[in-house]
Amino acid sequence: MSKRILFTGGGSAGHVSVNMALIPRFIDMGWDVKYMGSKQGIEAELINKLGNVEYISISTGKLRRYFDWENIKDPVRVTKGIIQAYQYIREMKPDVVFSKGGFVSVPVIIGARLNRVPIIIHESDITPGLANKISMPFASKICVTFPETAEHAKDNKTVHVGAVIREELMRGSVIRGLTLCDFTRSKPVIVVMGGSLGSQRMNEILRRNLHHITTKFQVVHICGKGQMDPSYHYREYKQFEYIHDELADILAIADLVISRAGSNSIFEFLALKKPMLLIPLSKEASRGDQILNAQSFKSAGYCEVLLEEEMHDDTFLMAINDVFEQRPDMMERMSKSGSNDAINKVVELIKSISK
Missing domain, CATH: 3.40.50.2000 (Glycogen Phosphorylase B;)
Structure with missing residues (x-):
């Protein structure tokens, strides 16, 4: 039996x-x-x-x-x-x-x-x-x-x-990811995800600054259920409510990830060697666990952290550029994190x- x-x-x-x-x-x-x-x-x-x-x-x-x-x-x-x-x-x-x-x-x-x-x-x-x-x-x-x-x-x-x-995340295809988003290899790709329920503040600040960000990057935005906004039309911007089966392919094309700091997600990004900008849930919205997770990863040199109460247009754009400039060093440290x-x-x- x-x-x-x-x-x-x-x-x-x-x-x-x-x-x-x-x-x-x-x-x-x-x-x-x-x-x-x-x-x-x-x-x-x-x-x-x-x-x-x-x-x-x-x-x-x-x-x-x-x-x-x-x-x-x-x-x-x-x-x-x-x-x-x-x-x-x-x-x-x-x-x-x-x-x-x-x-x-x-x-x-x-x-x-x-x-x-x-x-x-x-x-x-x-x-x-x-x-x-x-x-x-x-x-x-x-x-x-x-x-x-x-x-x-x-x-x-x-x-x-x-x-x-999840082992399937290690089997993503760059070709499938680029095809799904109708992207090219001409610009680096940012993947933005606010968790399965999405993040209204992250969605708002990203969309408000798309005209700046898309001059340098292509953006995949996993915005959460019911938070799609069809009024944004940029060749370099692709939005989804939620991604399941294609997530491995989307992460395969990511040059950096902007995310909350839930432990499961950030360790998956670490395994995939994806530099991160982490925006943890504030203590007002959580017990503070994501702040501790983010601080631990920042100490290890895997990410930059932007606290939600300090997030506005200038700090958001500056943090994205900081992570992108530090990508080689972050990826090297990630490669030494061990199996x-x-x-x-x-x-x-x-x-x-x-x-």
């Missing part, structure tokens, strides 16, 4: 990408692979595209750090999700549950613990998110990207594995826990 694994995690693409890197490995090994997430979250969209993984949706609430009237309803939704997860896991009897975090993972983690199923959690950032903080006491092991994360976990549960990189075997480490850990 084949082994069974249940993946969970969602709310943003960053809470799904590690799972998507691991899932093909377990399918190839003959495991029965299923995924549990919210009904309408981005995880449902991404996992359903795989085509060969059963997706189970459950009720979930959002773990907010601020007041919202929805906070009154969310405990009911979370409780319902725990009951649904518990019942499904009892029937499925997975050998292990692997969680990437996000608010949808909490009911799944609790449901697995009530069924005495081993749980492995993955934390990408230096400081754990709220969902993972809640889930950590229930976990058998906690995989971390940064060694410093171990300070935030009790007991001896943490395993430093490094960054899990990463995180996927194999995580796969072996899962196999050992599931015995």
